[in-house]
Structure formats: C-alpha cells, structure tokens
Amino acid sequence: MMTTYTYHPMTIEDYDEILTLWKSMPGGVGLSRADTRESISHYLERNPGQSFICKTAQTIVGTILCGNDGRRSYIHHTAVAPEHRRQGIAAELVRLAMDAQKECGIQKCHLFIMNENELGRAFWEETGFEWRYDISVMSGEI
Numbered sequence: 001m002m003t004t005y006t007y008h009p010m011t012i013e014d015y016d017e018i019l020t021l022w023k024s025m026p027g028g029v030g031l032s033r034a035d036t037r038e039s040i041s042h043y044l045e046r047n048p049g050q051s052f053i054c055k056t057a058q059t060i061v062g063t064i065l066c067g068n069d070g071r072r073s074y075i076h077h078t079a080v081a082p083e084h085r086r087q088g089i090a091a092e093l094v095r096l097a098m099d100a101q102k103e104c105g106i107q108k109c110h111l112f113i114m115n116e117n118e119l120g121r122a123f124w125e126e127t128g129f130e131w132r133y134d135i136s137v138m139s140g141e142i
Contacts, residue, residue: 010051066097073101075111
C-alpha cells in the first residue's frame with residue numbers, strides 16, 4: 001500500500017509533533033533555546049507561509065523551517081523521518097519553501113547544516129546548494 005503525503009504551511013499547533021520529529025532524527029537536529037514554542041511561534045508569525053510540514057494520515061513526517069530577513073532567506077531544521085526518506089519529501093519541502101521566498105522577492109537562500117551531516121550535505125548539493133568555504137558562522141548569546 002502506497003503512503004499518501006500532504007504538504008501544509010507549518011503552524012504553531014504543529015509544534016509538539018515537529019519537536020518530537022526533530023528530537024528523533026538520527027544524528028539529531030541542532031536544537032537550542034531558540035526552538036522553544038514561544039520562539040518558533042514568533043518565527044512563524046514573522047515569516048508566515050514560508051515553513052512547511054509533510055504529513056501522512058497519522059503524523060508529521062517532514063519539516064522545513066524557512067524565513068527571511070527581507071534580503072536573504074534561511075533554512076533551518078529540514079528533517080524527514082528515516083522510514084519516509086527517498087520519497088521526494090525533502091525535495092518538495094524545499095520547493096515549497098523556495099517558492100515562498102520567490103513570492104517575497106528573495107533571491108538567495110542560506111542554510112545551516114551540521115558539519116558531520118554527510119547525508120544532509122549530499123542532499124543539499126543534489127538540490128543545487130553549494131558548500132561555502134569563504135564564510136563561517138559565529139554565534140553569540142544575547
């Protein structure tokens with residue numbers, strides 16, 4: 001029996017289920033205090049219709065958290081449950097997010113990926129993203 005997938009803009013009502021998915025990912029998703037319900041709610045309000053989920057009839061099996069600052073867009077927490085990979089879910093989530101960015105007039109997107117995530121890096125390179133060797137990310141607590 002073939003699984004049917006549906007795609008929807010992410011809402012804060014999805015939070016508990018997406019957090020469970022993110023925590024269950026092999027190798028993990030880099031979660032921090034910026035991933036609280038309150039923080040994700042603020043992010044979704046600031047970037048409406050730019051983050052997406054993929055669902056089966058029962059559960060959320062894929063996510064992409066995407067938004068922009070008016071100049072560049074950023075992707076965080078792209079995740080697909082291992083048992084649902086190789087179904088085109090991540091590619092469709094990326095397409096939806098990039099279409100939303102085009103509608104906002106954004107022309108370039110950056111993403112965050114853990115250095116040791118070889119599967120993720122291969123996916124993003126297949127999707128057309130290029131590894132940048134000329135920049136690094138630095139973080140500071142506020």
